[in-house]
Amino acid sequence: MSALLEVHNLRKFFPVRGGMFNRVLSDFRAVDDVSFALKAGKTLGLVGESGSGKTTIGKCILRLLEPTAGQIRYDGADITHLKQRELRRLRSEMQMIYQAPAASLNGRMTVGQIIGEPLWIHERLKGDAARDRVLELMHVVGLKEEHYYRYPHEFSGGQQQRIGIARALAVQPRLIVLDEPTSALDVSVQAQILNLLQELQDQFELTYLFISHDLGVVRYMCDDVALLYLGKIVEVAATEVIFEAPKHPYTQALISAIPEPDPDFQREEIIIRGDLAHSFPAGGCPFAPRCHADTLAECETVPPPLLEIERRHQVACHLHPAPPGKELP
């Protein structure tokens, strides 16, 4: 089966302005040469700390941000340069669910209107037909019929997120970008929402791009995980591989930093120095200044390419060179 979504060498630079006449002084490289593929029906986790570029990638895929360079292919077709009119058709294929449920719902619209709006935009559905569809969607995500005429502020965070999910499902998308869908929720509610997302995935054969900083949630939700550090992918592999045998020093540190809710859980605790610094040695590995492993000379000077070191396991680290003859372009 071929990939539903392919991202090739995606770059998104934001201009840093300042000085006289607000000139562009330099570029902030939010996403720098990111490539990955996502198969239909699977979940890929994009993990990284704040500022690693994970949300920017999600928004570039939906063309909510214009990529600086690179190519995004959806279902085999290049969508990087689609015009607005063509994009609208694509929007019913891919949807996004946002982090802050309260901020992503219009407080002046009722739940019925919020979920019904995409039906009108994409299918010109209104009146009883739209109402029936909305009620069906509300049932699917676990909202009650009497919520139809209520406003978002009358709901708890978990219920608001259900409204956001119903709105995304309204246009019957195939790909959903989930941007930290549960990080604003309490654990007991988070579990409900995660389970709901899994049920919906099975029911509607959805493909998820799951953006999160919470490794526990990612382990539960994702088939594959890509780790980002300062706009670059440092490691991609199946979830079990990432959690059981991480190769990149950053991945190892991140996994050792998960606070497991188990006081007997023993593991080597790797505590990395410093924090996400946006100035790193030009040309070198972005993680080199914080790396706890024995760094090599080229860590400071040569950016490590993302190489396939085992089948379906890519790492960008000089300590893990590719086996001979298997180098990726």
Place this chain on the structure above:
Amino acid sequence: MPDLLNIEDLHLEFHTYDGVVKVLAGVNLRMRRGDVLGLVGETGCGKSMTALSVPKLIPMPPGRITAGRVSFAGEDILSKSESAMEAFRARHLGMIFQDPVTNLNPLFTIREQLVDAVLYQRAQGQAVPGRWRGFMPSARQLRRDAQARAIELMRLTGIPDGDKRIHDYPHQFSGGMRQRVLIAMALAGDPDLLIADEPTTALDVTIQAQILRLIRSLVKQLGLTVLLITHNLGVVARSCERVAVMYAGRVIEEAPVRELFKNPKHPYTRGLIAAVPQKDISRGGLEGIPGSIPNLIDPPSGCRFHPRCPHVMAACSGTAPPTVPVGQQHSAACYLYTEGA
């Protein structure tokens, strides 16, 4: 030895336009010197309010304490005047909060803020009798001493190059470093009790690990007593010795950390632990707690958890269950463990 902190049957209400919010409904909490107690619960369960009742930082009105006692090393706190509280806070308490960005003044350097903290704590800590005033060191000398102490505190909290960085402004520090500055500030007066209200929630996991390690090492080095408030069970498992779980304004279970995770008694605690995505949970295996947290203007009668509880019985909606011992240093407030219910 008397308890360092003893909160008994504390009831707190907030008067709002919508009605009276019953935030705390009989909180009991005891801490001894050297304890590291985790106070866990979800949004709105009253964990921060419980902690803020110790330094009396709850705005009153709209808040009102309707019943209960808070005593610190045997002294009653609730009857203290505001000026007495100022001295009390300086001498005995240190606090760190969730958001390291808003708790530092962006217009002043770290030096000004940290030295101020040290000077204030010292001024409150030792009242100089009038006839010795003439022998007091000069203001300049006091500042110089305070700055030395500030740099020492920065070293203690793991901020490299404290003597240089002390002249920087808060925006020149990263989130993790700012939290260290705030910890340094909280330690300025050698507090008896450090209250840490969600100290790592705004930070990335790798930074969270650094800060938790710092708190653990301070506990070891200085013998601190810490009340750590968090919603993250993983943080508790890593940093605390004892845990109190709160739900809707009550402490519903309290136990040593290992006992709580291995042998949780209260259905809410069990639900909370089962809701955390842990290793070895396969797809679909995560259990949430049905429903959501109650509205505290009109809380459920009896046990406030009963509408969401899988083991609900007739007695649960009557009166609130008493807290009973269910094991070694382990107590829970649930009718499953009261005899004859």
